[in-house]
Amino acid sequence: MSDATAPAFTPLRSVLYMPASNAKAVEKAKTLPVDGVIFDLEDAVAPDAKPAAREAAAAAVASGAYGRRTLTIRVNGLGTAWHDDDVVAAAQAGPAGIVVPKVNNAGEVRRLVAAIEKAGAPDHTRLWAMVETPEAIFEVRDLAAADERLAVLVMGTNDLVKELYATHVPGRAPLQTALSLSVLAARAAGVAILDGVYNDVKDVDGFLAEAVQGAEMGFDGKTLVHPGQVAGANETFAPSAQAVEDARAVQAAWEAGDGSGVVTLNGKMIEALHVESARRTLSIHEAITALEAERG
Incomplete structure (x- = not known):
């Protein structure tokens, strides 16, 4: 949760997406100085590889081999052919969070929480809702406060740029309103919020500038797409x-x-x-x- 005075506060400065279909990536995550890992079953996994990726992600979470890293599983979205099976497998593996893409409103949050609980998830397994559509931005305050099992909002900035017909530019002017509203909603609801990814893994200066911007806006940390971004996120989102x-x-x-x-x-x-x-x-x-x- 975002209340850093709570005893259970956990740093989420750096949260790295790792494709669960890539055995080397799943293994490498054990050695990275990252605060959190999202074992991905969605965008990074081809359709024919999704069942095996689901098993690999569940096994990784249940292995106990990742120390105090916060482990989560990103399932495929509501309405997809894989969603229900993903949620059941993830819930039974018992990660810290089940990350769901394109959560649009409070009703979907409650539906997801009901599914997680029906699947037998332990109490510590929370919902991480991705905010990445115009509807989600308009509904974000109610979405963030919809259920106490929702612990984290995750900005899906790539999809949001696509949905807005906008452009990725330095400073993220097209996203400023959405980012600010989402931070406000998270703080009002008392949940954590993670900034979106930076796509150009070779542009270190651009990544650091965006990380600083996110920290200044009030984000708790940043989602990442490459291990080379971990150190910069850890430093930027920690008190100097x-x-x-x-x-x-x-x-x-x-x-x-x-x-x-x-x-x-x-x-x-x-x-x-x-x-x-x-x-x-x-x-x-x-x-x-x-x-x-x-x-x-």
Whole structure:
């Protein structure tokens, strides 16, 4: 969830799509310093390979071989020939999340949650809804708040650009409204939200610029299409050393003032809202530090 003060907060700075039909990719994910993995059964898998990919994704999730990485399975969308079987297999494997493409409204969220529960998913398996159509943008506030089992919104920016007849451009001006509305909806509902992918895996500077933009807009992390993007996402969506130092100073000053409501630090007034932000920064930093220490 997006509330970083919650004990169960899990970093989602970098979430990498890996085609479940590619055995080497599934194996490689065990060694990458990525926060999360989406074993993909949808776009990256040919129709004749989908049944085998479904089995491979379920086996990977159930293997226990990925440490503290957040593991999810992206199923094929509602109405496709593979969707129902995908949901059953994913639910029974028990990943952290079942990622569903092109979720358009609150009714579809409730339908998906009912299917996940009917398939016997454990309580920790949550719904990750992809927001990638104009209808989803218009409905995103209700969609995000439709069911407590919905934990993450995932921006599908490639499909959204296609649906809008727009163009991929630096700065993403055609998507700014959709991105901002989706972040607002996620924060209002108390769920996490992940930015969309950056397609040009060789354009490091372009990727980093887009990652910074996403972090500044308030996204929790970014979905990725190549292992080479992991390090940049991890750094961009983590509090900087300066931010951590500043947060500690704010908290110390507030505690020294006994929460009097009127505290200054380096000539600047500190209010309760600044302390709340500082505590969130420190909580995120501590969770990332613990995760990376476990990885060695």
